[in-house]
Amino acid sequence: MIVFMENLEKLKAAVRGKKIILFGPPGCGKGNRSRDLRALGLVHVASGIALRAKVRNDPDSELSKKAFEFMKRGDLVPDEIVVNIVMEHLNREECQKNGFVLDGFPRTKAQAEVLFSQVDIDLVLHLDVPRKFLAYGVVEGHRRACVDCATGYSDFDTPEVEGVCDKCGGSLVRRADDNTETIENRLKLYDEQTKSFLQDFEAKGIVEVLPITVSDDEEIDDTYLKKLKGEVYWGQTDKGGKARMLNFEGMRKRLYKLLAEKFT
Ligand code: AMP
Secondary structure, eight states: OOOTTTTHHHHHHHHTTOEEEEEOOTTSSHHHHHHHHHTTTOEEEEHHHHHHHHHHHSTTSHHHHHHHHHHHHTOOOOHHHHHHHHHHHHTSHHHHHHOEEEESOOOSHHHHHHHHHHOOOOEEEEEEOOGGGSSHHHHHTOOEEETTTOOEEBTTBOOSSTTBOTTTOOBEEEOTTOSHHHHHHHHHHIIIIIGGGHHHHHHTTOEEEEEOOGGGEEEOOHHHHHHOOSSOOSSEEOTTSOEEEEOHHHHHHHHHHHHHHHHO
């Protein structure tokens, strides 16, 4: 097994060309884990980002209008629309050559069937995050997306310059579907339509669980405390009233260790 950081280059070589799915409910940190996988050279393909880009770049097309109707309610966009957009990305040379991390897809059994009939998936990473840790970021609206290229950011994945996209310089705006009603709907759809086919992946022997545990927590400062409201947030309040948030560095190390164990 390789040792973290000292052998980062070895890990990059080991994961090159791998096809990985990130699986987990909305707000579980797929975006952040994608960033960690991107740092290893994998191409990030996110169905939500691809859909938002389509709507943004081609707002008058029937397809965009239809997709946006579903997205703003937090409903699932019809399979035929999403499948075409995602498969078109996966067939690009950069994905074939470097491998990819798939974020937000598949979300229905039909999507999973098309994907598996066309692509040999190496690994499904299940981000097994307890419900109480989900969605603070979503509900509080700390996520933002670029108006031009739809790249997503959050308070944990900030751009170099606040409000400006690192990739293309576009302005960052809050996502239209980040509000309490749509997140409830998205969680419900995850339970009803997405979670159930994880067992199909398990039967193929390609699932690894990346759980989040209390040991990943660390204390954070007061500015965050002020943002924490209600029951649903990205973090926890301990007995002394101190806010905690997930330790992203710790998560990254555990993710890389898991990949090293699997692929080297
Ligand atoms: P996300 O950025 O993954 O949270 O996705 C934002 C929205 O895009 C979702 O709430 C859906 O409306 C739509 N969407 C993204 N991926 C899919 C998918 N695989 N199937 C259907 N709809 C999707």
